[in-house]
Every structure is written in C-alpha cells, then in structure tokens.
Amino acid sequence: MRIPCPYCGDRDSQEFVYRGDASLQRPDGEDGFFDYVYLRDNPAGPIAEHWYHAQGCRSWIVVTRDTRTHAIHGAVLAAEAAR
Numbered sequence: 001m002r003i004p005c006p007y008c009g010d011r012d013s014q015e016f017v018y019r020g021d022a023s024l025q026r027p028d029g030e031d032g033f034f035d036y037v038y039l040r041d042n043p044a045g046p047i048a049e050h051w052y053h054a055q056g057c058r059s060w061i062v063v064t065r066d067t068r069t070h071a072i073h074g075a076v077l078a079a080e081a082a083r
C-alpha cells in the first residue's frame with residue numbers, strides 16, 4: 001500500500017506508523033471516556049485515519065482510506081485537518 005505524504009509524496013506504508021481513527025473526539029469529562037479509549041467501530045468504507053511518517057518527514061497525517069479495498073483517497077497534514 002502506498003501512502004501520499006503531503007511533504008514526501010507517495011511512500012510505502014512500511015515507512016509509517018498507524019495510530020487509528022482520526023474522527024474520535026476526546027470527551028471533556030469522565031462521561032464517555034471509557035468509550036473513547038476502548039470502544040471502536042469497524043466501518044466498511046472510507047474512514048479518516050492518523051498515520052505518522054516515522055521513517056520520513058516525521059509528520060502526522062490524516063489519510064482517507066477505504067477499509068474494503070485499502071484504496072487511499074487522499075492525505076492531509078493532521079494540523080490542517082484539525083482546523
């Protein structure tokens with residue numbers, strides 16, 4: 001699988017570390033914290049994921065990947081995605 005890093009271009013996925021779902025929002029209080037830490041959905045289709053380019057520019061990026069086909073539909077820097 002090739003991941004399009006915004007700085008480095010298309011790179012092999014082995015250069016990256018997978019962190020997980022980028023759509024999760026940390027709750028302000030204790031309510032919902034267990035769900036935030038331990039419970040995950042298993043969606044079929046495009047999802048946003050955090051990846052870290054550990055063997056490249058060391059940037060956190062948000063990759064949109066289809067879980068059914070592993071096709072990647074784009075990637076942006078995580079700092080830009082958070083705006």
Ligand SMILES: [Zn+2]
Nearest residue numbers: 005008056057
């Ligand atoms: Zn990179």
